[in-house]
Amino acid sequence: MMMMGGNNQMSAQSEDGGSSGDNGMSNGNNGVRGDGMVLKKGPWTTAEDAVLTEYVRVNGEGNWNSIQKNTGLARCGKSCRLRWANHLRPNLKKGHFSPQEERTIIELHAKMGNKWARMAAQLPGRTDNEIKNYWNTRIKRRQRQGLPLYPRDIHPHYSQYPHHLHHNSQPQMLLPAPLPTTATTATSCFSFQTPIMSLHTSMMPSSLHPLHIPHRVSPLNFRYNPRLATTMSSPPNLHSLNSDSTPPPLNSPSGSTPPISSLPSPQNQPPFTTLPLFDYDFFHEKKRFKHDENHGNINNNNNFMLRFLPMENYSNRVALDVASSSSNNLYQPYIDSGLFYPFKTDQDGSSGDGLLEDMLQEAHMLAVKANGGGNEEMPKEMNGTATQQDQEEEEEDYSKLINDDGPTSMGMAINEWCNDSGESSERQPSAITDTENQLALANVQSRGNFP
């Protein structure tokens, strides 16, 4: 990150540039005092800093306007105060905020909103301007990344509605959705994206998380199990949702009509932004999905998309968000609506190993089918003909996928995401109740834009 070197960079620059006096933001707008003295604007020089520092050392803070009168410093009192407060006063910290400080800022902002000065009072050595800049940068960054402004465990005490477009002191709960984009790669089967906001913001109870793929014990449990779809617990009854606050569930296309047509496309983008958390080689498709090569790139049609939404440490849990379509009855109500499917556990109460893989596998096959394929050879994992070597390769790939420390590693990306968003890995998948699932469902539906 760029460091301006405290007050020296621009000052030195100003001096080097001849100290024209209007090399700052307000070119040519120097104020003129009543006695005709021209008040300087723009970056401070080291000489000016010295004058100001000496004056404060002798006379103490305050009486800022008198500085200009008594020292001849061509700065208004306001500028002097600001310079002193933000750069010259002792015990100022410089440099990045520590993680603790960042956490404090977030917590304070959740409590008091844009009260920078009050927040600065809680952070020794930090200025309101610094905090304000940090927060504004954070807003932009989080928006860009499609991440929630507040971590899950911090709940703003203010209004639930965003006011950030106007002058106010309300904390920004929600990030405005950037223009939706789709991060696709020429050879990828899927688009992996993150939502514009976390569902644990104002849109739903903070403790609610709709997305879970439970604990994966071992890559050995990684094989497709056709029975799984019929043994998983049923999704919650959509019609039981409160119609006052929830749009009616979106019907799936008729059984005879492939639901693919309703999928997001460049003309029908989902309301979430793209984040390149997961690079193209995310799911070793060249191996698992190598038969794609026979049928072109299904992604070219943009009729198939998975959203992969990490919410907790990937080593144990992964949240999968499916915004695609499926003819599978199990997923139908959710997938056709572009809804989140809250994976919980296998019906037998086990940890649900292989659900993600199963989902991807199935989704892939559906996509191939939707593109006129479907007669190709089933992946070995699907038809049960995988050899020991196949399995070992699979395990190796998956192990890489999860554990690789490289920059394209999904595990890294997810961990980064978790760290950045302050997500906790503590919540157990089993803690997700059907009620929460329904709330999540209603929430996603209320976001609209999905077919």
Added chain:
DNA sequence: AACTAATCCAACCGCAGTACG
């Protein structure tokens, strides 16, 4: 290497509150 976009952050502006004559 050159150009552009994105980011950072110092410094500005306007407004509001307060003190004081």
Added chain:
DNA sequence: TCGTACTGCGGTTGGATTAGT
């Protein structure tokens, strides 16, 4: 009570730097 000066706060600007293409 009013007017003025001072101070503090929050929002905005734009130059410098860095990152990306």
